[in-house]
Amino acid sequence: MHALFLLVLVICNFYGPVDCLNGEGYALLSFKESIHQDPEGSLSNWNSSDENPCSWNGVTCKEQRVVSVSIPKKKLYGFLPSALGSLPVLRHVNLRNNRFFGSLPVELLSAQGLQSLVLYGNSFSGSLPKELGNLKYLQTLDLSENFFNGSLPTSVVQCKRLRTLDLSRNNFTGPLPDGFGSGLVFLEKLDLSFNSFNGSIPGDMGNLSNLQGTVDLSHNLFSGSIPPSLGNLPEKVYIDLTYNNLSGSIPQNGALMNRGPTAFLGNPGLCGPPLKNPCSSDTPGASSPSSYPFLPNNYPPENADDKGGKKGRGLNKSAVIAIIVSDVIGICLVGLLFSYCYSRVCAYGKDKDESRYGFEKGRKRRKECLCFRKDESETLSENLEQYDLVPLDTQVAFDLDELLKASAFVLGKSGIGIVYKVVLEDGLTLAVRRLGEGGSQRLKEFQTEVEAIGKLRHPNIVTLRAYYWSVDEKLLIYDYVPYGSLATALHEKAGMVSFSPLQWSVRLKIMKGVAKGLIYLHEFSPKKYVHGDLKPSNILLDQNMEPRISDFGLGRLANIAGGSPTLQSSRIPMEKPQERPQQSASSEVSAVHSSANLGSFYQAPEALKVVKPSQKWDVYSYGVILLEMITGRTPLVHVGSLEMDLVQWIQLCIEEKKPLSDVLDPYLAPDADKEEEIIAVLNIAVSCVHSNPERRLTMRHVCDALDRLVVSSD
Known part of the structure; x- marks a missing residue:
């Protein structure tokens, strides 16, 4: 092929350069010749009669040199020729969502100034050449949704400027290269999901401090324990480890904390919170449950009475005496509380009662004095419930407990609070905004305002589905809108x-x-x-x-x-x-x-x-x-x-x-x-x-x- 270009240049020089396409143009014409089908005519103006290719569809030039070839979503069917590697100042190649097949030509990696290579959504196959490490300036490598196989070449860690690495939905195998985390420290996006990567998760992945969004390692064959160093990743990063062969206790630090169980599903060997599978006493790294992301640490967790661990042989005498003493003290305290309720709550009237206690589960407040009467004992327990999700329409089919157990990660923070993306176990995705921690005396005002907003229903307005109020936390639960902002x-x-x-x-x-x-x-x-x-x-x-x-x-x-x-x-x-x-x-x-x-x-x-x-x-x-x-x-x-x-x-x-x-x-x-x-x-x-x-x-x-x-x- 290179000999052909040399012949073309000789002919052009013989007949004069004015009426002859330059060498970069002929390199691109060889690309056109490798396309078997072009149903939309995307390459129809790629003609040899032009002096240079800078006016061709999908071609971008700088100072009359080709710097970008971008032809996405045009249903092109063919293979990728080696000639593209002869473009000396090529910076960007984007052929996503076409029908290209065959292997990735080694010659393409000769374009050492390449900054982005985007080939996702095609039918490329074969292994990645070790020459990938020659691309010192590469920032974006997206090969997702193809049929690449083999192991990831160790030379990839030489692409030290890499910011986006998406290899998802291929057939890659083998372990990740040594130095993966320490070599690619500028990575912002990492998606290795739906492959067959195996071996342990590198301990140095915690060095990837620039990662954003979701670090997706799901649907692979990773084994061993979860390295605690993953907790060193930025806290708003969501780490998806589902459907691997991981085992041991889930570390409870940094970015690994406050995650719902769906981040760890499909790993039968994992134990500890947030999973319901408790770790045995001899499991290395067994840890105590962490708090949910939305509520303060004193929120009563599920199964709060279950202490776990091995069963004891019974209570000794001193323990029995201690329990009896504590019961007596407890009875005295109940009596004092009864006296306080009668003298203070009833005496100060209905309004102060309403401002002190939270919403009922039925969103209906008691207006009577909250004193202990036998015939009102059931409604009393509801009146005192402060952890309650209030739906704003009949379509809300989840409750507070489901919300708190869900996978959640931070989308962003501002002076108006934190916004989480929350994925419930049934797949429903919500956006949850966490507001301030004060305002406990303005319950009615908040209720009036939020219920007015909740009545707004229009296809072009984000719907507020529910809210939560307690003294320490206020949450707004919206529909999740998936494609970002304008x-x-x-x-x-x-x-x-x-x-x-x-x-x-x-x-x-x-x-x-x-x-x-x-x-x-x-x-x-x-x-x-x-x-x-x-x-x-x-x-x-x-x-x-x-x-x-x-x-x-x-x-x-x-x-x-x-x-x-x-x-x-x-x-x-x-x-x-x-x-x-x-x-x-x-x-x-x-x-x-x-x-x-x-x-x-x-x-x-x-x-x-x-x-x-x-x-x-x-x-x-x-x-x-x-x-x-x-x-x-x-x-x-x-x-x-x-x-x-x-x-x-x-x-x-x-x-x-x-x-x-x-x-x-x-x-x-x-x-x-x-x-x-x-x-x-x-x-x-x-x-x-x-x-x-x-x-x-x-x-x-x-x-x-x-x-x-x-x-x-x-």
Whole structure:
């Protein structure tokens, strides 16, 4: 093949370079020739008559040199030729979700400047070449959902800049290489699930301090004990060890603590909490149960009376005497408590009783004095129950105990509390926000507010399913929205595997969905609500890319709960924007441009002067989001050495009559034929961010205008 390129270059030099494709172009033409089927015509403009390949579909050049070949999801059927390795400055290869087969050519690994190699969702097979270690600059290696086999070459630990390693759903075997944890210290994502890796889990994996999201080692053949060093991983990392051959006690430290049993299922040899299989006294490393992630350590655990261990031979005489003495003391204490209840509780009236005790299981409070009367003994025990999950609709089929036993890991933290992703044993996934630890005297206020929010039902608003209240803990249980936030979808780094630029049609769908959600809040909710803090980080996307507005009323609830909320719908200081935690597995990747870091730029100018929020605040925030979706820029724009907000920058572009191409997100270049539609949406956005609130559109007018666009485009 290289001899052929040399011949081509000689011929080109003989006839002159002007009318001849350069060597990189011929290397790519050999790639085209290796494709047996191209049903969508993705390579139709790859022609030898061009001077260079820089204008070809899927090819990106820098200074007329090919740096990227990206042709994902085009149903290409063929094999991967060795010629790609001859591209001297190749940095990125993305052929995910096609139908490529055959082995990974060793020659491809000659492109030593390669930074990302994404081949997942194909039918590649064979073992990985040891030359993989030559890729010193490799940051992303995603070979998942193929048929690769053999062991992972030891040379992989030489790829010291690797940040994403996804080998899931292949046929890899053998142990992980020595130095796996100490050599790949920059790893942020690790997924080895659904293979046949065996041997012990390397003890040095605890050195991977940059890991995020889920470390997935599930469905393999790993054996031996769980190394306690795994607890040294970041605490918000979720470690999935299910369905291996692991044995021994589960270490109770760091990232291994506060996990539900589903993280360890399918390992019959494991014992100890959170599993129901207790460790015998001679099991190495046997430990005591840990607390649940949501509740304080004094929450009564399941089987609190079961002490475990071996049975004794009976009680000796001194023990019996001690029990009798303690019983006498206990009876005296009960008498004192009875006297206190009668003199204090009844004397101070019904209101103080209600503020002291928690919710009943039936969410109905007693209004009588809580004194001990024989005919009320059963209802008394319910009145005193402080650990109670309150459902907000009839579809809630789980209880507090199931919630606490579930697998949970931290999605993010902020001044408004911690957000967990929780997977129940039946597979139901929820998002749980843990609020402050005070506010014990504002129970009725919290109940009124949260039940009002719980009544909101709209396809474009995240549903609040249940809540929990006690003196020490307040939890909000929402539907889990799996595809992350709009902020991540717009501004996630292009080098990350999961990054896929949003097409204009998808953006238009999101814009319309958010508008519908706001119309519901403004016009059809019981109190004609105002969101007050709308931004891309709290617009979540489901599996159909349908937007779901979240965090409505959160600032108010956090304030009632006794925390120190940094986000409130009525007053949000511009000089102190706060980051909102991410909500889904895809958002586990850090989006450096997240709008959550720039929250103040979504606020209407009058928000700094007026205490009571209005619906026009939401319209302004929505307008900024429209501008962000059109331009691809964050709300803070850098122009040379200057900084200005996105609204000011758009106004400047309009005054200077810049062409749309200077304003448009580069990822929307393929949608250039939608120019009229894009300009129409830009005009809507400009109307929404008018400095005079009275001259802004209503969300009803915005939605009608977007509907007309969709009809006209059809």
